[in-house]
Amino acid sequence: MAKTITKENFKEIVLQSDKPVLVDFWAAWCRPCQMLGPIVEQLASEVDGLAVVGKVNVDEQPELANEFRIMSIPTILVFKNGKLAGNTVGVRQKDELRRLLGV
Amino acid sequence: MYDTIVIGSGPAGITAAIYLKRSNKNVLVISKPGGAMAHDTLIDNYYGFPGGVTGAQLLDLGIKQAKDLGIEVISEEVIAIDKLTDFSVITSKHTFESKTVILATGKARQTLKIKGFNQFKGKGISFCVTCDGFFFRQKKLALVGYNDYMLHELKDMEYLTNDITIFTNGHELTVDVNYPVVKDIITEIKGDEFGVTHILTADTHYDVQGIFVALGTPSAADFATRIGAVVENGNLIVDQDYQTNVEGLFACGDAIGGVLQITKASNDGMQTAISLKKYLKSKTA
Numbered sequence: 356m357a358k359t360i361t362k363e364n365f366k367e368i369v370l371q372s373d374k375p376v377l378v379d380f381w382a383a384w385c386r387p388c389q390m391l392g393p394i395v396e397q398l399a400s401e402v403d404g405l406a407v408v409g410k411v412n413v414d415e416q417p418e419l420a421n422e423f424r425i426m427s428i429p430t431i432l433v434f435k436n437g438k439l440a441g442n443t444v445g446v447r448q449k450d451e452l453r454r455l456l457g458v
Numbered sequence: 459m460y461d462t463i464v465i466g467s468g469p470a471g472i473t474a475a476i477y478l479k480r481s482n483k484n485v486l487v488i489s490k491p492g493g494a495m496a497h498d499t500l501i502d503n504y505y506g507f508p509g510g511v512t513g514a515q516l517l518d519l520g521i522k523q524a525k526d527l528g529i530e531v532i533s534e535e536v537i538a539i540d541k542l543t544d545f546s547v548i549t550s551k552h553t554f555e556s557k558t559v560i561l562a563t564g565k566a567r568q569t570l571k572i573k574g575f576n577q578f579k580g581k582g583i584s585f586c587v588t589c590d591g592f593f594f595r596q597k598k599l600a601l602v603g604y605n606d607y608m609l610h611e612l613k614d615m616e617y618l619t620n621d622i623t624i625f626t627n628g629h630e631l632t633v634d635v636n637y638p639v640v641k642d643i644i645t646e647i648k649g650d651e652f653g654v655t656h657i658l659t660a661d662t663h664y665d666v667q668g669i670f671v672a673l674g675t676p677s678a679a680d681f682a683t684r685i686g687a688v689v690e691n692g693n694l695i696v697d698q699d700y701q702t703n704v705e706g707l708f709a710c711g712d713a714i715g716g717v718l719q720i721t722k723a724s725n726d727g728m729q730t731a732i733s734l735k736k737y738l739k740s741k742t743a
Binding site for chain 1: 541580581582584588589590592593594651652653668683684685686687688689690695703704
């Protein structure tokens with residue numbers, strides 16, 4: 356299951372992870388985000404143990420949305436070794452997200 | 459409540475409508491005149507037309523065939539599609555309800571060729587007020603457009619801010635608005651690491667913090683993106699049943715890519731009709 360990421364746990368879950376991390380910035384009112392949600396969850400179970408998949412609710416975590424200059428949702432960011440390594444905007448297929456993760 | 463609303467009256471849309479109507483489905487076709495085929499001066503590789511046929515003739519024949527079968531075909535511009543359980547298809551004049559929608563609008567060939575446009579897409583330039591408006595509350599915003607589609611987006615933008623300027627990018631405004639209007643052609647979009655900062659025309663720099671684009675006629679990809687369907691390189695992604703990842707939303711013809719040929723489009727339309735019938739049956743079973 357995708358992890359809920361907050362500004363409190365961001366460092367630990369995302370930046371200090373020794374596995375690639377995919378973060379889905381979303382909101383409950385965003386229709387495309389609702390469609391991407393199940394795809395991200397499927398990916399989370401598929402890559403369990405190989406990579407980390409998390410979700411940031413931009414309504415609840417405006418600081419994180421600001422920090423990464425999110426201006427369109429859903430936005431997917433991928434982090435590797437604590438650094439931003441990829442991004443994509445809009446609903447994407449699971450295989451494409453997995454390619455971004457590189458696992 | 460229609461069983462399906464087909465958007466687009468080219469070979470994909472009309473073929474789907476004909477097959478569905480012949481299976482006693484309640485079908486509405488909505489389309490705007492034109493489309494890629496209308497510009498084909500002579501099609502001489504299509505079955506059954508020795509000597510060729512013009513695109514416009516073939517389109518007219520298709521629409522006539524549909525109407526003769528009792529299919530309702532209306533000429534209105536679709537400006538939005540919404541989905542709760544069922545679909546609402548909104549035109550400049552009406553809202554129609556249906557169980558399913560087939561997007562057969564062809565391939566959008568219109569993009570904004572402006573310096574800086576691609577660079578700031580998703581970084582201050584957005585195509586969807588209801589998706590991204592949240593990030594632009596109380597900002598100084600530009601809306602690029604000139605018609606009913608623009609007006610539809612403007613209504614959603616008014617919840618965000620009153621500081622809106624309309625840029626028609628050289629087009630004549632076809633609707634009334636109570637905001638400043640710039641009719642000059644946009645020459646460049648400038649910005650910095652935080653997003654867009656300026657719209658440039660030949661002789662003026664306009665300060666902006668966000669740009670929404672609703673120019674011309676929305677394409678299948680525009681509708682699909684808002685509902686949450688997967689779009690890659692301007693093509694809608696469908697499964698083997700011509701269904702997108704949004705339940706009940708089907709797409710066929712040029713809108714899904716592949717060879718941009720009439721024979722392929724009408725085959726798509728037939729396959730979509732067959733899948734859609736199965737889908738409707740599974741919903742009532």
